[in-house]
Amino acid sequence: MLIYILIGITGGFLSGFMGIGGGIIMVPFMVYFANFSQHLAQGTSLAVLSIPVVMFGAYQYYIQGNVNIKAALIIALFFCLGIFLGSKYAQTLSSDTLKIIFGFLMILIGIKMVTT
Numbered sequence: 001m002l003i004y005i006l007i008g009i010t011g012g013f014l015s016g017f018m019g020i021g022g023g024i025i026m027v028p029f030m031v032y033f034a035n036f037s038q039h040l041a042q043g044t045s046l047a048v049l050s051i052p053v054v055m056f057g058a059y060q061y062y063i064q065g066n067v068n069i070k071a072a073l074i075i076a077l078f079f080c081l082g083i084f085l086g087s088k089y090a091q092t093l094s095s096d097t098l099k100i101i102f103g104f105l106m107i108l109i110g111i112k113m114v115t116t
Contacts (some may be wrong), residue, residue: 004035008048022049024106031099036100038095046087055097 011026013066022045032042090098 003029007034011048012053012057014062015054023047023102027102028106037092038099042087042090042098042102046083 001105007026007029011022014020014025015022020031023042026045026048027038027041030036030044031038034041036044037079093101
């Protein structure tokens with residue numbers, strides 16, 4: 001139970017602070033600290049984010065004028081399609097393969113963030 005609380009607090013803080021949390025923080029924490037399989041961690045992360053928890057953080061940005069509502073709605077609509085297709089495909093891969101893909105994607109994004 002304590003590890004779930006720590007994952008929630010850390011993921012929530014970093015999500016509000018830097019706009020990250022779901023995949024980048026919670027999934028690796030669930031895999032390595034809660035002994036979840038990659039599939040279970042990804043599914044649990046999506047379940048956490050399916051509850052409108054992010055509204056609290058988004059509201060803080062909104063009241064400061066830092067939310068483009070039109071862009072958010074369009075992206076959210078197509079995010080729904082993408083998340084359906086991506087999660088369906090992920091179920092066809094082994095947990096090890098999924099973990100490798102996930103890790104490489106995090107490395108590539110990290111390199112891009114640091115170098116630009």
